[in-house]
Every structure is written in C-alpha cells, then in structure tokens.
Amino acid sequence: MFASVSNKTALVLFSGGQDSTISLAWALDRFDRVETIGFDYGQRHNVELECRPPILNKLKMMNDEWAKRLGKDHVLDISVFGQIGGTAMTNNVSIKMDKSGLPNTFVPGRNLIFFNFAGALAYRRGIKHLVGGMCETDYSGYPDCRDETLKAFQLALNLGTDSDFIIETPLMWINKTQSWELADKIGGAALIDLVITHTHTCYIGERDKLNDWGYGCGVCPACDLRRTGYLNWCVLKKY
Ligand code: ZN
16 A cells, blocks of 8 residues: 655655755755655766765755655665666766767666656655756756656656656756756755755766865866856856
C-alpha cells in the first residue's frame, strides 16, 4: 500500500550543485513537505555527493519553516549506469565537444533515468511534484534538459504509473544571471552565501580555490556559465 498523495509534497532531484540547490530552496518556499533524492552513478568526482549533507543542514538552519518542511534525503546507488561509460562525467578523459555538437560530459538520457527513479520513489512516498534544476536557457545543449523532453516524460510516467505527477523545473526559462537573482529573492544573502561556498558545479571537481562565485576551475563549461551568471548578477544588483 502506498501513502495517499498530497498536493503539497515535492521530491527534489538534489545533486549538490548550484541549480538543484536553488530548485530545492524554491520547493521549500512553496511545499509543505519536501524530500530529496540523489544518485551515486559512478561519477568521476564524488565532490557533489559530499556537498549534499552540509547543504541540507545549512538550509534547515537558515529558516525554521524550511527545517520543518525538509524531510528524508534518499541517495540511490545506480552505479550500474557507469558501466555504459564513454563520457567525461564517469571516465577520466578531458572535456571536449563530440561530433554531435554536445560536450563529452553528456551522459545519454541521464535526467530521464533520474526521473524514472524519482517517479518510482515518489509513488511509494505519496509525493505529487517532482522538481529538477534543468534549464534550457543557457545550457550545454543536453537534449534531456529540454522542456519538451520533460513534458513528454511526465506523460509517459503518468501513463506508466496511472498517476498524476507534475514535473516542476523552476529554472527552465531563466538564465544563470536570473537564477542568482531567484536565489536572492528566495533566501537573500544567506542563500547566496550557501550557493557560493557549499554547492559544487565544476566538471573537473576543483575544490581548492574559492572564487567570488564559488569553488571551481573557472575554465570548464560549467564554471564558465556559473561565473558569467554571477558577475552579470553583481552588475545588475548595483542598479
Ligand atoms: Zn570547472
């Protein structure tokens, strides 16, 4: 028997990165109960996964209401995914563009696989909303981040489970500058500080140097997006 589904519940795909952390704060701001799910899929760097527990603790400390709302964190081992290989996210190869025009950090269909597991877990936990930090405004062109892909997936998931899940992607139509803006609006300076010092985005796994915009190599595509967005937001904030 599964729990009855409540409209005010959300399961957030939480990786420990900037986008999923802002999406988690967004969910904490509007749902009564929020649970989180993360995946160990043999990623090259464990940095992101290690970032998750401290971020969850800080979010609870930041806001009493959020502390009440934030429920169980689920980490699923899907290391079998790494056996597919051939990507710079799981293999120790340098990051470059493939013939397809996608960076070789692309893990084919990763978000669809994540949402499949999240859907199954949400079904068991009686959760209605699935939240992810995917964005197609300034992204690396990953086709599984596209709004259309996720709309189609939502339909397949609902047909396949005879359910009424809603996939929410609060960052889908905003750029990285606007996502810093959103973080500021939801959680003010405390959330901005948390994103800078505790989240991880860098593909290389660089965690030694703290830049104004956070830890990272500053060169890989993920760092480039994060840094540019932050700098633009700082300029905007002055006006
Ligand atoms: Zn980097």
